[in-house]
Amino acid sequence: MTDLCSLTLKEAIEFAKKDGAQPLLEAFQKRATALNPKINAFLRFGAAPINKREIPGLLQGVPVSIKDNICIDGREVTCASKILAGHVPPYNATVIEKLKSAGATLFGQCNMDEFAFGSSCETSAFGACRNPWDLERVPGGSSGGSAASVAADMTLAALGSDTGGSIRQPAALCGVVGVKPTYGRVSRYGLIAFGSSFDQIGPITKTVEDAAILMNILCGHDPKDSTSSPERVPDFTQSLKRDLKGLRIGLPKEYFIEGIDPEIEKSVRAAADLYKKLGAEIKSISLPHTEHSVAVYYIVAVAEASSNLGRFDGVEYGLRVPTKDLREMYFETRDQGFGQEAKRRILLGTFVLSAGYYEAYYLKGQKVRTLIRQDFEKAFKEVDVILSPTSPTAAFKIGEKVADPIAMYLSDIFTIPANLAGIPAMSVPCGFTSGGLPIGMQLMARPFDESAMLRAAYAFEQETGIYKKKPKL
Amino acid sequence: MNYEPVIGLEVHVQLKTWSKLFCSCSTEFGAEGNSHTCPVCLGWPGSLPVLNEAALKLGIRVGLALNCKVAERLKFDRKNYFYPDLPKAYQISQFDMPVNGKGELLIETKTADGKMIERKIGITRAHLEEDAGKLLHEGITDGSLVDYNRGGIPLLEIVSEPDLRSPQEAYDYLTALKAILQYVEVSDCDMEKGSLRCDANVSVRPVGQEKFGTKVEIKNLNSFKMVQKAIQYEIERQTEAIEGGETIVQETRLWDDGKGTTFSMRSKEEAHDYRYFPEPDLVPFTLSLELVKSIEATLPELPMARAKRFIKEFGIPEYDAYVLVQEKKLAEYFEACVREGAGAKTASNWIQTELLAMLNAKNIAIEDCPVASKEFAGLLKLVEAGTVSGKTAKDVLQEMAATGKAADVIVKEKGLTQVSDTGLIEKAVEKAIAANPVAVAEFKAGKQKALGALVGAIMKETQGKANPKIVNEILQKKLQG
Structure with missing residues (x-):
C-alpha cells in the first residue's frame, strides 16, 4: 500500500471517493504524532473520526490544515502569541465556511511567527517550527508551520496568510507551492489582521494543481468583507492545461541584485530558459521603485498592525494580568503578552502615525506605494507574468538572523512588492541548492489574473517534476 | 475692557x-x-x-x-x-x-x-x-x-x-x-x-x-x-x-x-x-x-421655512410662529386646528398656554395629547362664537381630556352655554347694582377697580355663564346712565 500521507490533494480526493477519508485521517494522525515533536509545525492537531463513508463536496472529507490566525468556531486560535492563548472564537472565518461546505476536514492548526510578524517562524511564543529538509534550519515565515506541515507530508494542504511574503517565502524554503491571491480575491473575514490592506489568505500545497483546486474553493466575493472583490472567479484548474505559446514572461532586473545567493539566481535563470523552450517569450523588464519596497512596507504595514493589535488589551479576551488599575493592566498585559518582534512593530507603527511624523512616514509611504503599483501596471503592458526568485537565500539556520532584524526583513525583499501593489503572486519549487535545500521561484501576474501565473507554474512543474522529491525524515 | x-x-x-x-x-x-x-x-x-x-x-x-x-x-x-x-x-x-x-x-x-x-x-x-x-x-x-x-x-x-x-x-x-x-x-x-x-x-x-x-x-x-x-x-x-x-x-x-x-x-x-x-x-x-x-426629494418643510409660512399664511406673531415650529408635532397640531376652522391667533394662543400647560401638568408629549386637534378646534370655535366663555372653555378642556368627549357634547350636557340674552343679563346687572351700593359709589368716584366686585356678583348670579363682553357693556351703560 502506498503511503497515504505522500498523496497529493488531488490523489487523496480520488482515494477518498473510493475508500472514504477515514484511512487518510488515521494516516495523518499517526504521521503528525510522530513528526510534530521534531518539526513543531502544528500548535494543535487532530480530527474526530468520520463515520459516514460519503462526504458531500469536492474535498470528500480529506484533511486540510489552517494557519493559527484564522478563526474556527469553537477552537482555540492564538496567532502563536501568549496574549491570545486560550482564546476560542465563536464564529468561523469565511474561508473556513467555504472549506467546510466543500467537505474538508480541518486537521492541524499551524505554527507561525507571532501575529505573522517574521520570516522564520522563530517568533512563535510556542517554540520555533523547523524545516523538514534540515531540522537545524527555519521553514521561513510567517506561515512556516503551514509550509513545513505540507512539505513533511503531515497534511495534504494548508492555508497560510501573506502580508509581505508570508505564504511564498516559507513555501520556497520548504519546497512547496504557495499562492497569494490578488488583494480582495479571498475574504479576510475571520483572519486576525496584521496589515489589513496587505493581508490575503491563500493555499500552500504540494502541487500547482492542488493549489488551483483550493483556489476554486477559497476565492469569491464576501459581503462580510468590504474589501473583497465582486470579480468573477474562473475555474483555475481548467486554466492550467493551456500551453505557454505566446505567454510573455518578464525578468525584472531589480530582482537580480547583489546579495542574492548565486545558486538561486542560476536556478531561476534556468527556469527562464526552460520557459523559452516551452514556447514562452522572455523579456527583460524594469520595476524601478523596487528598492523602496521594504522601507515602505515596514512603515505602512506596521502602522496598520499597531492599530490592529490595540484590541489585545486584557479587557475582553485573551491574557489579562490582574493589577490595581486600568493603566497598569494595559501595560502589564501587553508587556507580558507580546513578544519582542510584536513590540518592535507596535512601537514602530505607533511612531509613524504620531502627530508630526504622519506626513513624513505614513503619507510618504502611501505615495511610494502608489509608484510601486504603477511600476507593475507599466510592466504588465509588456508582459503577462513576471518571474523572479522568491527569496534571496535558501533556508537559513535557526537563530542566524534573530539578532539582526534588518537582515530578517530583507528576506522578504522580492515578495513585498506584490503585497504593496495588491497583485497575485506565487512561489513554485524550481530546484535545490548544492546543500540540498529547496529553491523557489516567484511568478507574479496582473490583478485577478491568477490563471496566467498558475498556468506558467503548472507547465514548469509538469516539465521538471521537482515536486516529487521529498525531504528525508 | x-x-x-x-x-x-x-x-x-x-x-x-x-x-x-x-x-x-x-x-x-x-x-x-x-x-x-x-x-x-x-x-x-x-x-x-x-x-x-x-x-x-x-x-x-x-x-x-x-x-x-x-x-x-x-x-x-x-x-x-x-x-x-x-x-x-x-x-x-x-x-x-x-x-x-x-x-x-x-x-x-x-x-x-x-x-x-x-x-x-x-x-x-x-x-x-x-x-x-x-x-x-x-x-x-x-x-x-x-x-x-x-x-x-x-x-x-x-x-x-x-x-x-x-x-x-x-x-x-x-x-x-x-x-x-x-x-x-x-x-x-x-x-x-x-x-x-x-x-x-x-x-x-x-x-x-x-x-x-x-x-x-x-x-x-x-x-x-x-x-x-x-x-x-x-x-x-x-x-x-x-x-x-x-x-x-x-x-x-x-x-x-x-x-x-x-x-x-x-x-x-x-x-x-x-x-x-x-x-x-x-x-x-x-x-x-x-x-x-x-434623499433631497424626501426632505420635509424645515422649521424656519414653516415659521415663515405660518407668519405669512396665518398672520400670527413672529415669536409665536417660532415657538410653534420648534416641535414638529406641535406645529402640525396647530396647523390641523386651523384647517379644522379655528382662528389662527386663537389656536396659537390656546395651544401655547392652555394646551401645553395641561400636557406639562400630565407630563405627556404633544403626540400623545388626549384631545385630538379636531376636537380642540371644536372647542376653540365655541369660544370664538361666544358660545362658552374663555374661563368655561378651560374647564371643558380638562373634561375633554378626562372623558374623551367632544366640546359641544360637554357644553350641552352640563348646560355651560354662555348667556348672551340681554334681558336676562340686564336683570342680573340691576340686582348687582342694588346689592352693592358701596362699589357703585366707589366706581362713580373714579375707582375703576370697583367694577370687579360688580362683575363678580353678576357672574355669581348667572352661574358664570353670562357673556362677559355683554355684561361689561350693560354694566357700563347702567352705571353711567
Missing part, C-alpha cells in the same frame, strides 16, 4: 437606524447588558466592519437639511486610543473626508435687549462615526463592567463654526438644530437617553479683536440649559482670569452641575494623539448624485 465670547458647539446625535453602523446588531435602547453584540461590534479578532447604508442615508439627510456640501467621495478613518468601552482600541470615524462638508443653520435668537433677530451659524462639518460602549461602576466593588450594546451605534457629529456669541445663542442654536433633526426624522434627540450629546468650545477676546482667544472644551453637558449655564460660567471665569493677568490654558473641562462650575479634566499636553489614518477595512467610495438627489 469689554470681552466677547466665541463659542462653537460639537453635537453628537444618534441616528435612528434599526441596526448598528457596521454590523446587524439591534440599536434598541435599554436591553439587557451586552445582549445586542456580535464579533464585529465587540471588536473580536478577525471580524470586519460593513457600512450600514441606512445610517449613511440618514447622515446625508442631515447634511442636506443643514445646507452642507455633501461629499462626492468619502472614506472612514481610525481614531486610535485605549479605553475599555472601545473594544477595538480605535473608533471608526471620518477625519479628512467627512460625508458632509460646510453648511449653515439659520437661527432665531433674542438679543440682550430682547429683540428677535435672525443669525446664520456656520456648520464646519457633519461626519459619521460609531458610538462606544458604556462603563458601569455602580454597585461593583472590585472593578467595572462594560456594556457594549451602545458600541457601534451610528452617530453623526455636527461641528459648528465658532460663530456663536452668547450662551443664549448657543441655546437657540441647539434648539433650532434639534428641531431640524426631528423634522427630518433622523434621531430621537433624547438627551436623557444620550441620543443627543453636546460639547462646547468657549473662548473670550476683547471686543474688536479679530484673533480668537485660547479655547477651552467643556464636556459633561446633559441638557441645553446646562450648556447655557456652563458657557455663562466659563465666560465669566475666563474674563476674570484674563483681567487678573492670568493666561488661559487650552484644556478640557468638565461641568459640575451641582456646584455650577467647571473644573479641569486634562490639559493639552495630556490630550490623546489619536493617530488618525484611513480605515483599511472600508475602502473609500463615491456617492452617486442620484442617491443624494433622491
